[in-house]
Amino acid sequence: MTSQNIKIFNTTGPCYPEDHYMLPALPRLPDVRSLVDLKAYFVLHAPRQTGKTTAIQSFVAKLNEDRSYYALYCTVEQLKGMIDADAAMMKLAKKISTLLDHSNVEALKNLSGNAFLEELNSNNAFSSFPLTICLSSLCEKLDKDLVIFFDEVDSITDDVLLSLLTNLRTGYIERKLTPFPRSIALVGMRNIRDYRIKIRPDTQTMGSFSPFNIIKKVLTLSNFTPVEIASLYAQHSEASGQVFEEEAVQRVWYWTEGQPWLVNALAAEVVEDILRHDYTKPINASLIDQAADNLVRRRDTHIDSLLARLSEPGVLKVIESVISLSSTSVNNYKADKISGESYNNSLQYCIDLGLIKQEDMPQPANRIYASIIMRYLNQNVIVDISNDQANAWMDGNKIKMNGLLK
Ligand SMILES: Nc1ncnc2c1ncn2[C@@H]1O[C@H](COP(=O)(O)OP(=O)(O)O)[C@@H](O)[C@H]1O
Ligand SMILES: [Mg+2]
Incomplete structure (x- = not known):
């Protein structure tokens, strides 16, 4: 037991194993690998703060480590609020080229974002279908198949979403002739059926083919089980010596039903704010109640x-x-x-x-959301x-x- 092993319960965005106590992220997405192997285009949807970004970032890293495919994680959050769909797709294509520079995969990094973008600009079709051309040009250059995860898909407007799907569909139906990613995931809060509703107002149509025909499967992430909560907290006990009593863990389940962010937030509240890192004090059920009350009153960002x-x-x-x-x-x-x-x-x-x-x-x-709502x-x-x-x-x-x- 050393203090260097002490990490934090993360309440701000995705978890990283070097900094945060966390449950292994890959087992949370058991079906994804087989979908990628099957060349599927799929949707992963789950509520806010359930671990989507954590899980897909780990998955992308793992795919790259395994070396069967190249994988990219790309959030579309920067397109939030944009209403000009063409400009948004152009921005996304540029973003993908900068991702190449930041990749720790040699083959992707070597392509050099600027050089790649220059080449795209010299392609006549680029301005009409920026994302299709960007992805197909990228795949053409790579010696292994590309897999790409688009995160935060909910953050974009209807027109931009329509354009994103049109670009993906165009590439998909031509992929026998022109290379295109073997597998693409759209990650967000909402199920694909809502995207279908969103892009079907009278004037917008995808023609006879729905882009969703290309989506093979919808996946979701579940909350933590009581055993998982205990195992997450045990990481802190092991590192710091601070005990989480069994009733405390049960109490966390009572308040949160395993909602991942809440599970972390209750522990962080007790360890950091109530007990101020005094690891000699065991964590009992009444401290968890106090933490739940604080959370309800304090109104964190989530x-x-x-x-x-x-x-x-x-x-x-x-x-x-x-x-x-x-x-x-x-x-x-x-x-x-x-x-x-x-x-x-x-x-x-x-x-x-x-x-x-x-x-x-x-x-x-869960009971915390119920209290907040009340x-x-x-x-x-x-x-x-x-x-x-x-x-x-x-x-x-x-x-x-x-x-x-x-
Ligand atoms: N594997 C994990 N182990 C422990 N806690 C997690 C894990 N994944 C997510 N969380 C909790 O959920 C919060 C949100 O994670 P994030 O990946 O950003 O979710 P989302 O993308 O679904 O909003 C984290 O801040 C953390 O509290
Ligand atoms: Mg996220």
Whole structure:
């Protein structure tokens, strides 16, 4: 046991084994290797903060290590907010060329981003199908097949998404003649069916072929099991000597149901903020309760971004009906065909966000989210009550007994 082995429970973005306690990421994506071997184009979707980026970055590194294929991880986050689809595809092609420079794979690095981009610019078709041409030119130059993961696909607008899919489809259907990546994954929060809905408003059409015909399979990531939570925490116990009592682990399950970010956030809250790195103190269930309470009150970025969704009208409608815990309100929305349909879409959206889980009845995905939602919904009521209270029994600084009794 040495202090050098002490790492942190990560609550800010993807995990890296040298810095963070973490569960092995590859087993979290058991089917991906066979999909790549089968040359599949597929979707990986899971709620925010479940470990998608962590898992696919590890997978890309592993593929490159294994040397059967070349693999690239490419987030499309930089295209966020862009509405000019052609400009966005051009930007993506440029981004891919810079990824080459940053790759630790010799063959990719040797291509040199600038030289590659110059060559693309001299191709007449580049401006019409920048991404198709970029990927096919890249594949042409490589002596092994290329696999590419596009992350944060939810962050782009409908037109840009349509263009991304059109570019991929064009390359895909011509890949017998012109080389194209053997396998492509779109990674995000939402399932492909939502992309289909998104790009099918009246004016937009992909012609008779849906780009989704090329998508073979949809994968998702699950939450941690109680055994996995215990094994994650055991890494800290081993490194620091600090004990997580068994009831504490059970309590974490009670609050989080294994939501990966929450599992880390509770541990970080206790270790760093409540016990201030005093590793002699064992972590018990009541410390976990205190940490859960702190998290709910403090509103970290992850929690804040979930709260931001609550203000979207469709989400709020679903949440209110779920919280009222009455099937009548769910059925009321369903009774009206149009609002029923939009209700179902909003419900699916809440499930994709990870806010709601669907069991017999839709319900908050875990107790921490439930507490956060309740706090949010009660916020206005709390403000109102405090105003009423001041009026009812206070007269300046003095208590009015009549008002208080009333
Ligand atoms: N393999 C893992 N082991 C432990 N915690 C993880 C693991 N993967 C993800 N997490 C937790 O989930 C959080 C979000 O991870 P990230 O990969 O950025 O998820 P996503 O891309 O789905 O938003 C991390 O900050 C960490 O708290
Ligand atoms: Mg991510």
